[in-house]
Amino acid sequence: MLSSMHGKEQAIGPVFLANLNLIVTPANGIDTDALGTFSGEIPRCGTMLEVAVAKARIGMDISGLPFGIASEGSFGPHPLFPIMPGGFELMVFVDDERGTVIHESLVIDDTNFAHLVTAPKDSISKFLSQVGFPSHGLMVCPNLGNSAAAIVKGIVDLPSVESAIAGAAALSGDGRARVETDMRAHLNPTRMKNLSGLATRLSDRLLHGCPSCAAPGWGRVKMIRGLPCEICDTTTESVMLEVFGCVACPHHEERPRADGLIQAESVHCPACNP
Structure with missing residues (x-):
């Protein structure tokens, strides 16, 4: 059972069916916005993992599955390149x-996440093209002001954008509106x-059983940093080892990096490149 109000079964369902022969069905009557919204009027309470698990359990409670x-x-901001937009x-x-509980994550490089502060008569055509509107x-x-109370979401046509900007600007302390990508x-x-x-990454993980107990979900659980510099041997923040583990038993294994790298480039060294 998938806990989603926003059509995520379109992305997840085909992958789980092809890889695991599992049918993914969205839960009916679920309100995942109660656990937090992108627009900020309802803050997320807890870590992303805690909220995702709580969200999954709402659907399980409704369905009885x-x-x-x-x-x-x-x-x-991108976690590695803060001048660029990114996601997780x-x-x-x-x-x-x-x-x-088996989970996987993905750092997002390809995103249209952006915003623009504008006045009603300003041209926003370049921004609209940039974000794929x-x-x-x-x-x-x-x-400026109580933005959460006056937010308009799900805008997909130009007249509605112009109307929303005019309405938001009239309520703003500076006569301007904030236009943001809707990330739902x-x-x-x-x-x-x-x-x-x-979903492909998670389904692949579900296909891998623990070498000790055979429970599904075997995969990387932690990274150990400390790869030595190629020039001076100083410890760096680059990953040295990957720790694979089981979600059902204590079995863990430390493995070298998958790419075989045993030294870090000097550009990442705090001594060579302070």
Whole structure:
């Protein structure tokens, strides 16, 4: 059972059916916005993993099924290149038959996440083209003041954008409106594509059994940093080892990097490149 109000079954369903022969069905009557919204009027309470698990359990409670799927996304400056927009997606598979929670995550490079502060008579055509409007939806709110109370979401046509900007600007302390990308999955094809990729990653993990107990969900659980510099041997923040583990038993294994790299480039060294 998938806990989603925003059509994520379109991205997740085909992957789980092809890879696992599992039919993914969205839960009826679910309100995932109660756990937090992108627009900020309802803050997320807890970590992304905690919220994703809570979301999955809502669908499981409604359906009475022992399995649940849910995802959480976060967007802002890229975690590695802060001058660029980026995101982080997390997806969980809750299995109450085995008492396990299996999750995978994905750092997002390909996103249209952006915003623009504008006045009603300003041209925003360049911004609209940049964010993929109208195939990708928008949100508009006052730039200053109680933006959450006056936000308009799910905008997919130009007259509605212009009307929302005029209304938001009239309520704003500076006479301007904030136009943002609507990052909800059903209004963001780029995010849907990323969710499909994450579903592939999660389904692949579900296919791998633990070497010790055979429970599904074997995969990487941690990274150990400390790869030595290629020039001076100083410890760097680059990943040295990958830790694989089981979600059902204590079995863990430390493995070298998958790419075989045993030294870090000097550009990442705090001594050579302070």
